[in-house]
Amino acid sequence: MKFWTCCAVGALFPIGFAAAPASGQTTPMPVQPNNATARPDANAANDHLEVIQDIVVTAQKRSESLQRTPLSITALTGDTLGKRGVASLLDLQSAVPNVNIAQRISYGVVTIRGVGYDVLTPGADSSVAVHQDGVYISRPAAALTSLFDIERIEVARGPQGTLYGRNATGGAVNIISRAPTENLSGYLTAGYGNFNAYSVEGAIGGTLVPGLLTARIAGKVEGRDGYGKNLFNGRDVDDLRSRAVRASFRLTPADNFTADLILDYFREKDSNFAFHFLGTYDPSEPVLPGVSYGGITAPNIRDVANDAQPLNNREFYGANLTLKWNLADGLSLRSISGARRSNSQFTSDLDATTFNYTSFFQEERDYQLSQELQGVYHNDRIDAILGGYYFYEHNFGATIVPFNAAIPTLPHTGAPAVPWPPLDEQGLLITRAEAVFGQITYKFTDQLSATIGGRYSHESKDVDETATFFGTTPQKKTIAFSAFTPKFGLQFQANRNLLAYVSVSKGFKSGGFALGQAIPPFQPENIWSYEAGLKLTMLNGKLRANGAVFHYDYDNLQTGVVNSVGTAIVNANAKVDGAEIELEARPVPALTLTANASYLHARYSRFRGIDDPGIAGVNPLDLDGNSLSQSPKFTFNVAAEYNVATNLGTFTPRVDYSHTSKYYFTPFNVESMSQSAYGLLNASLRFATRDDKWSVELYARNLTDKLVVAGGFVGFFGVGSPEVVSLAPPRTYGARVSVKF
Numbered sequence: 001m002k003f004w005t006c007c008a009v010g011a012l013f014p015i016g017f018a019a020a021p022a023s024g025q026t027t028p029m030p031v032q033p034n035n036a037t038a039r040p041d042a043n044a045a046n047d048h049l050e051v052i053q054d055i056v057v058t059a060q061k062r063s064e065s066l067q068r069t070p071l072s073i074t075a076l077t078g079d080t081l082g083k084r085g086v087a088s089l090l091d092l093q094s095a096v097p098n099v100n101i102a103q104r105i106s107y108g109v110v111t112i113r114g115v116g117y118d119v120l121t122p123g124a125d126s127s128v129a130v131h132q133d134g135v136y137i138s139r140p141a142a143a144l145t146s147l148f149d150i151e152r153i154e155v156a157r158g159p160q161g162t163l164y165g166r167n168a169t170g171g172a173v174n175i176i177s178r179a180p181t182e183n184l185s186g187y188l189t190a191g192y193g194n195f196n197a198y199s200v201e202g203a204i205g206g207t208l209v210p211g212l213l214t215a216r217i218a219g220k221v222e223g224r225d226g227y228g229k230n231l232f233n234g235r236d237v238d239d240l241r242s243r244a245v246r247a248s249f250r251l252t253p254a255d256n257f258t259a260d261l262i263l264d265y266f267r268e269k270d271s272n273f274a275f276h277f278l279g280t281y282d283p284s285e286p287v288l289p290g291v292s293y294g295g296i297t298a299p300n301i302r303d304v305a306n307d308a309q310p311l312n313n314r315e316f317y318g319a320n321l322t323l324k325w326n327l328a329d330g331l332s333l334r335s336i337s338g339a340r341r342s343n344s345q346f347t348s349d350l351d352a353t354t355f356n357y358t359s360f361f362q363e364e365r366d367y368q369l370s371q372e373l374q375g376v377y378h379n380d381r382i383d384a385i386l387g388g389y390y391f392y393e394h395n396f397g398a399t400i401v402p403f404n405a406a407i408p409t410l411p412h413t414g415a416p417a418v419p420w421p422p423l424d425e426q427g428l429l430i431t432r433a434e435a436v437f438g439q440i441t442y443k444f445t446d447q448l449s450a451t452i453g454g455r456y457s458h459e460s461k462d463v464d465e466t467a468t469f470f471g472t473t474p475q476k477k478t479i480a481f482s483a484f485t486p487k488f489g490l491q492f493q494a495n496r497n498l499l500a501y502v503s504v505s506k507g508f509k510s511g512g513f514a515l516g517q518a519i520p521p522f523q524p525e526n527i528w529s530y531e532a533g534l535k536l537t538m539l540n541g542k543l544r545a546n547g548a549v550f551h552y553d554y555d556n557l558q559t560g561v562v563n564s565v566g567t568a569i570v571n572a573n574a575k576v577d578g579a580e581i582e583l584e585a586r587p588v589p590a591l592t593l594t595a596n597a598s599y600l601h602a603r604y605s606r607f608r609g610i611d612d613p614g615i616a617g618v619n620p621l622d623l624d625g626n627s628l629s630q631s632p633k634f635t636f637n638v639a640a641e642y643n644v645a646t647n648l649g650t651f652t653p654r655v656d657y658s659h660t661s662k663y664y665f666t667p668f669n670v671e672s673m674s675q676s677a678y679g680l681l682n683a684s685l686r687f688a689t690r691d692d693k694w695s696v697e698l699y700a701r702n703l704t705d706k707l708v709v710a711g712g713f714v715g716f717f718g719v720g721s722p723e724v725v726s727l728a729p730p731r732t733y734g735a736r737v738s739v740k741f
Contacts, residue, residue, distance in 0.1 A: 051541030108143030114602025115170030122397025159507025161485030193734020295355025306349030427465025
């Protein structure tokens with residue numbers, strides 16, 4: 001199926017995206033689902049500076065108040081993202097409880113409540129579904145693009161198997177960009193900081209054809225010097241060079257019909273996400289082979305000593321056509337068509353030394369097509385949605401690890417060295433997915449309602465691969481999986497300020513292949529979630545508290561284990577228990593306080609017969625009871641900002657502190673491959689003119705210059721079992737100037 005086929009389907013079925021009222025705009029009043037008009041509320045009488053502003057979200061694919069959505073969801077507006085210095089998803093985790101976002105190679109690894117993925121193989125799917133303006137982004141590498149001109153981000157925690165389906169066992173992240181406006185509007189922001197970091201971001205939009213066509217174009221260019229150096233050649237590592245642009249068009253040929261077209265492009269080429277040498281993993285081999293042959297490792301962990309310069313080369317672009325047709329009061333039809341391409345290449349030095357022992361190259365060339373059709377209905381008693389989904393992906397992946405065939409004798413023994421044969425894994429993976437889904441919420445009374453929903457999914461995967469390592473032979477296979485993922489929920493709206501809910505839901509993630517490795521397929525994931533939550537607004541809108549407790553039964557968790565032929569994907573069972581709370585208070589109009597905290601007990605309940613890839617000859621291990629990767633037991637964040645009004649304008653100092661307890665990077669739970677507990681302190685001072693058109697901000701992130709390992713893995717024993725990691729940024733600071741019009 002080609003892109004034009006999807007567009008034709010969308011044109012034949014003009015089922016557009018429901019009116020997302022001023023997406024992400026805040027309002028002190030709850031809103032009616034599927035309606036941009038806010039319903040009168042007692043808080044409307046209060047000054048908007050004195051109460052906490054509500055947010056309209058579309059996590060349930062209808063517009064509704066965040067405080068009346070029976071989900072564990074965090075919504076952050078574009079203004080909030082700016083205050084927190086969120087430039088990519090990597091910056092998001094401290095703002096959302098029970099969320100851990102890391103980088104592994106150039107992939108964005110999003111883990112929610114312990115459910116994520118730790119796979120390095122091309123073609124692997126995340127367990128958290130990332131959507132950009134309603135279109136699913138399949139490739140994890142595309143999750144780390146820059147964020148700009150964003151209306152809001154919604155993070156829905158827990159399996160979203162009914163409404164989102166594909167690979168949403170952990171949850172869903174929805175990124176909503178700003179839509180075109182009828183009036184001419186826009187902004188321009190320029191910033192500069194240490195490491196020669198620069199950023200220029202802006203947008204402009206307005207009416208092209210009065211009453212018919214509006215448009216908005218936004219872009220961002222950013223760069224910096226490296227946080228470290230490659231001692232082999234003196235070049236920067238962990239630097240940044242990226243640019244992005246997005247054009248949005250809204251056509252309204254009739255009062256009841258809207259068409260939105262979004263085109264986007266992202267390009268990055270630098271030495272970001274370099275492999276940093278942490279140490280040797282196997283105690284029986286304390287010296288890396290490259291060191292034995294005269295190479296060196298970097299004494300400073302932020303530097304590298306690599307004969308192969310790290311290269312991060314990524315390009316993503318796509319088109320999104322969203323149509324909406326309001327048939328009658330309460331009834332609308334929607335169509336969301338998407339086409340995307342992603343090309344990513346990553347090169348680094350796997351042996352972690354200046355000696356030419358081996359290197360690492362990984363590539364993905366992917367294109368995807370998707371089509372979603374929805375019918376949405378709303379009246380005083382019923383909120384319902386019925387839809388269908390189709391997804392096609394063509395993904396070529398390659399992992400190449402060449403070994404030096406001219407390696408001399410081992411210096412400490414004089415014995416001849418037998419080099420490893422080159423690893424050259426390449427393959428093509430084609431995925432087709434179809435689904436039908438529906439969900440209905442029925443109000444028995446003004447206070448009590450029930451939700452029931454379900455999704456039937458069918459996925460097939462065709463693999464055609466070659467593997468030339470230790471005599472493995474190519475394979476060409478097809479595998480298919482089906483699943484039904486229901487949801488049941490009860491909601492009790494005690495009054496306009498208190499919502500209590502319970503839910504039982506199931507998530508599903510398809511099985512598949514470790515692309516290019518000619519090994520048996522792995523099985524699909526299934527997760528049952530049991531959750532109870534509370535959303536409470538108190539003190540006449542000046543205090544808000546949202547919390548939830550949950551339990552997961554997790555079957556066939558897909559776990560990546562590095563071995564002698566790359567990364568094997570194996571299945572395990574797990575149990576997850578946890579709780580989270582979010583607080584926001586405005587004790588006086590000028591002061592805003594926020595806090596969140598989470599507890600997580602995520603462990604393997606059955607994971608046996610696994611070899612430790614970093615130690616040769618180890619007997620199979622029993623990992624029952626070990627913690628899941630990227631799953632800290634405790635996290636919390638506190639923040640405060642205060643507005644000081646003057647005749648010139650408003651000064652707003654802000655400070656926030658986040659703490660994360662210890663977590664592991666691999667299922668083996670080895671101390672050397674873990675991040676110990678740490679805290680991060682950020683601060684900023686913003687000045688805005690009285691009309692808020694001009695602003696200047698000074699900021700500092702990671703004030704204490706804490707060294708944080710963002711992700712890592714262990715190379716197999718054939719290269720000396722090096723521990724290689726990615727690092728979070730050091731202390732950064734700078735200034736930004738913005739103008740709005």
